[in-house]
Amino acid sequence: MKTSQSVENLLPFDGELYSYGIIFSEEQSKFMLNTLLQSIVWEHDQVRLFGKTHITARKVAWYGDEGRSYRYSGSEKQAHAWTPLLWEIKSKVQEICQAEYNACLLNLYHDGNEGMGWHADNEKSIVPKSSIASLSLGSQRRFDLKHLSTGEKRSLMLENGHLINMEGVIQDYWKHALPKSKKVNGLRINLTFRRMI
Numbered sequence: 001m002k003t004s005q006s007v008e009n010l011l012p013f014d015g016e017l018y019s020y021g022i023i024f025s026e027e028q029s030k031f032m033l034n035t036l037l038q039s040i041v042w043e044h045d046q047v048r049l050f051g052k053t054h055i056t057a058r059k060v061a062w063y064g065d066e067g068r069s070y071r072y073s074g075s076e077k078q079a080h081a082w083t084p085l086l087w088e089i090k091s092k093v094q095e096i097c098q099a100e101y102n103a104c105l106l107n108l109y110h111d112g113n114e115g116m117g118w119h120a121d122n123e124k125s126i127v128p129k130s131s132i133a134s135l136s137l138g139s140q141r142r143f144d145l146k147h148l149s150t151g152e153k154r155s156l157m158l159e160n161g162h163l164i165n166m167e168g169v170i171q172d173y174w175k176h177a178l179p180k181s182k183k184v185n186g187l188r189i190n191l192t193f194r195r196m197i
């Protein structure tokens with residue numbers, strides 16, 4: 001399945017997770033973080049949990065191919081058109097992951113008090129078994145995975161400029177989360193590139 005010779009699957013079974021390491025220089029990542037902070041239209045997210053809508057402290061933004069809207073977490077989102085920088089980042093990510101993406105969900109975590117709970121990216125609007133590439137900028141955070149039936153766990157630290165890719169059946173068998181952490185003071189932006197129907 002994998003093209004780049006040097007990366008190996010970090011999951012023991014039921015899906016694929018590849019880490020491509022740090023793909024941008026510290027300077028590039030810093031520039032991208034600051035530019036995205038200023039140029040992206042950030043909004044608080046709404047999450048439906050047990051029939052109740054919650055407003056998250058974390059902020060999000062959807063970007064993608066022109067004129068597209070997506071169903072996500074129970075609501076319809078209109079994607080903003082790619083900014084020049086996002087388009088550039090997408091091109092680099094596509095080249096490394098050997099995949100094509102038409103949308104990007106950006107998440108902004110102001111500090112370690114903000115995280116993302118256990119979930120799988122298995123929405124109907126995502127092309128089945130397509131990969132989801134995830135680029136981290138800013139503060140280092142831990143990324144956890146848990147197998148749905150065996151409870152098996154995996155963790156990795158996501159660094160500034162770090163690219164990972166979730167592939168194959170991973171979303172059918174594993175959940176993932178970005179746990180809150182008292183030790184993290186700094187801000188982090190995460191970009192997940194997706195292939196939407």
Ligand SMILES: O=C(O)CCC(=O)C(=O)O
Nearest residue numbers: 105107116121178190192
């Ligand atoms: O911030 C992260 O690394 C996780 C983001 C994520 O899981 C998502 O956007 O679906």
Ligand SMILES: [Fe+2]
Nearest residue numbers: 119120121176
């Ligand atoms: Fe996710």
